[in-house]
Amino acid sequence: MSPEKGRTYIDSIIGYLAPRMNVVLQATATGGTTSIDNALKKSISFRVYPNPTNGILRIQSSETLRKITVYDVTGREVSVVDGIRGTGIDLERGDIQAGMYIIRADFDKVSLTQKVIWQ
Numbered sequence: 001m002s003p004e005k006g007r008t009y010i011d012s013i014i015g016y017l018a019p020r021m022n023v024v025l026q027a028t029a030t031g032g033t034t035s036i037d038n039a040l041k042k043s044i045s046f047r048v049y050p051n052p053t054n055g056i057l058r059i060q061s062s063e064t065l066r067k068i069t070v071y072d073v074t075g076r077e078v079s080v081v082d083g084i085r086g087t088g089i090d091l092e093r094g095d096i097q098a099g100m101y102i103i104r105a106d107f108d109k110v111s112l113t114q115k116v117i118w119q
Contacts, residue, residue, distance in 0.1 A: 020075035024102050024113070041110055048103055052117035053093075059105060060088040067106040070096065093118055 001009070045062035059068060064087060070079040078096055081089065091103075096118055103114045 017073065020073070021102075024071045024075045024104070041112060044107060044110065044112065046105060046112045046114065048114045048116055051114075052119050054119050055093050057091040057093070057103075057116060057118075058088065059091060059103065061105065061107070061112075062087065063107050065089060065105055065107065069104045069106070071102045071104065073100055073102075 047060045049058055065084040068081040068091060069077060072078050098118050100117050103116050105112050
Protein backbone atom coordinates (compact mmCIF):
# COMPACT_ATOMS: atom_id res chain seq x y z
CA MET A 1 0.00 0.00 0.00
CA SER A 2 1.33 3.44 -0.87
CA PRO A 3 1.80 6.05 1.86
CA GLU A 4 -0.96 8.19 0.31
CA LYS A 5 -3.46 5.30 0.32
CA GLY A 6 -2.43 4.48 3.90
CA ARG A 7 -3.13 8.04 5.07
CA THR A 8 -6.49 8.02 3.26
CA TYR A 9 -7.38 4.71 4.91
CA ILE A 10 -6.44 5.99 8.39
CA ASP A 11 -8.41 9.23 7.79
CA SER A 12 -11.46 7.12 6.88
CA ILE A 13 -11.18 5.04 10.04
CA ILE A 14 -10.76 8.11 12.25
CA GLY A 15 -13.68 9.84 10.52
CA TYR A 16 -15.86 6.81 11.29
CA LEU A 17 -14.64 6.15 14.82
CA ALA A 18 -14.23 9.66 16.30
CA PRO A 19 -17.93 10.69 16.42
CA ARG A 20 -18.92 7.33 17.86
CA MET A 21 -16.31 7.53 20.62
CA ASN A 22 -17.56 11.02 21.47
CA VAL A 23 -21.02 9.57 22.01
CA VAL A 24 -19.65 6.80 24.21
CA LEU A 25 -17.51 9.15 26.25
CA GLN A 26 -20.24 11.83 26.36
CA ALA A 27 -17.87 14.48 25.04
CA THR A 28 -19.14 17.88 23.91
CA ALA A 29 -17.71 20.74 21.88
CA THR A 30 -16.44 22.34 25.10
CA GLY A 31 -14.53 19.27 26.21
CA GLY A 32 -17.33 17.43 27.97
CA THR A 33 -16.39 18.20 31.56
CA THR A 34 -16.23 21.07 33.98
CA SER A 35 -13.54 21.69 36.56
CA ILE A 36 -15.90 20.34 39.23
CA ASP A 37 -16.30 17.13 37.21
CA ASN A 38 -12.52 16.88 36.86
CA ALA A 39 -12.03 17.30 40.60
CA LEU A 40 -14.60 14.58 41.30
CA LYS A 41 -13.00 12.24 38.78
CA LYS A 42 -9.55 12.75 40.27
CA SER A 43 -10.86 11.98 43.75
CA ILE A 44 -12.15 8.53 42.71
CA SER A 45 -9.79 5.59 42.51
CA PHE A 46 -11.03 3.38 39.63
CA ARG A 47 -9.34 0.12 38.63
CA VAL A 48 -10.22 -2.37 35.88
CA TYR A 49 -8.16 -5.57 35.72
CA PRO A 50 -6.83 -7.85 34.30
CA ASN A 51 -6.57 -5.99 31.03
CA PRO A 52 -6.44 -7.66 28.57
CA THR A 53 -8.57 -10.51 29.85
CA ASN A 54 -9.96 -13.81 28.63
CA GLY A 55 -12.89 -14.04 31.02
CA ILE A 56 -13.85 -12.22 34.20
CA LEU A 57 -13.05 -8.51 34.44
CA ARG A 58 -12.73 -7.08 37.96
CA ILE A 59 -13.80 -3.50 38.55
CA GLN A 60 -12.97 -1.77 41.83
CA SER A 61 -13.31 1.81 42.98
CA SER A 62 -12.99 3.96 46.06
CA GLU A 63 -16.62 5.14 45.68
CA THR A 64 -19.90 3.25 45.39
CA LEU A 65 -20.61 2.06 41.85
CA ARG A 66 -24.16 2.51 40.54
CA LYS A 67 -23.99 1.14 37.00
CA ILE A 68 -21.50 -0.45 34.60
CA THR A 69 -22.04 -0.19 30.84
CA VAL A 70 -19.92 -1.90 28.18
CA TYR A 71 -19.72 -0.31 24.70
CA ASP A 72 -18.06 -1.67 21.58
CA VAL A 73 -15.84 0.58 19.45
CA THR A 74 -18.81 1.72 17.34
CA GLY A 75 -20.59 3.06 20.43
CA ARG A 76 -23.14 0.25 20.59
CA GLU A 77 -24.19 -0.76 24.10
CA VAL A 78 -23.14 -4.39 24.59
CA SER A 79 -23.87 -5.02 28.27
CA VAL A 80 -25.33 -3.18 31.28
CA VAL A 81 -25.12 -4.03 34.98
CA ASP A 82 -27.46 -1.74 36.91
CA GLY A 83 -28.32 -1.48 40.57
CA ILE A 84 -24.79 -1.96 41.88
CA ARG A 85 -24.40 -0.77 45.45
CA GLY A 86 -20.80 -1.62 46.19
CA THR A 87 -17.24 -0.62 45.43
CA GLY A 88 -16.41 -3.65 43.31
CA ILE A 89 -17.88 -6.08 40.82
CA ASP A 90 -16.72 -9.06 38.76
CA LEU A 91 -17.98 -8.62 35.21
CA GLU A 92 -18.33 -11.93 33.38
CA ARG A 93 -17.63 -12.02 29.66
CA GLY A 94 -20.83 -13.83 28.75
CA ASP A 95 -21.42 -13.56 25.00
CA ILE A 96 -19.09 -10.59 24.48
CA GLN A 97 -16.87 -11.26 21.46
CA ALA A 98 -13.10 -10.76 21.48
CA GLY A 99 -12.11 -7.16 20.83
CA MET A 100 -11.70 -3.69 22.29
CA TYR A 101 -14.46 -2.21 24.46
CA ILE A 102 -15.12 0.86 26.60
CA ILE A 103 -16.24 0.31 30.19
CA ARG A 104 -18.27 3.17 31.65
CA ALA A 105 -18.66 3.22 35.42
CA ASP A 106 -21.41 5.48 36.78
CA PHE A 107 -21.09 6.81 40.31
CA ASP A 108 -23.42 9.17 42.19
CA LYS A 109 -22.20 12.38 40.56
CA VAL A 110 -19.71 11.40 37.87
CA SER A 111 -18.92 8.74 35.26
CA LEU A 112 -15.50 7.30 34.42
CA THR A 113 -14.42 5.27 31.39
CA GLN A 114 -11.71 2.73 30.73
CA LYS A 115 -10.65 0.90 27.57
CA VAL A 116 -10.50 -2.88 27.94
CA ILE A 117 -9.60 -5.75 25.64
CA TRP A 118 -11.25 -9.15 25.74
CA GLN A 119 -9.14 -11.81 24.04
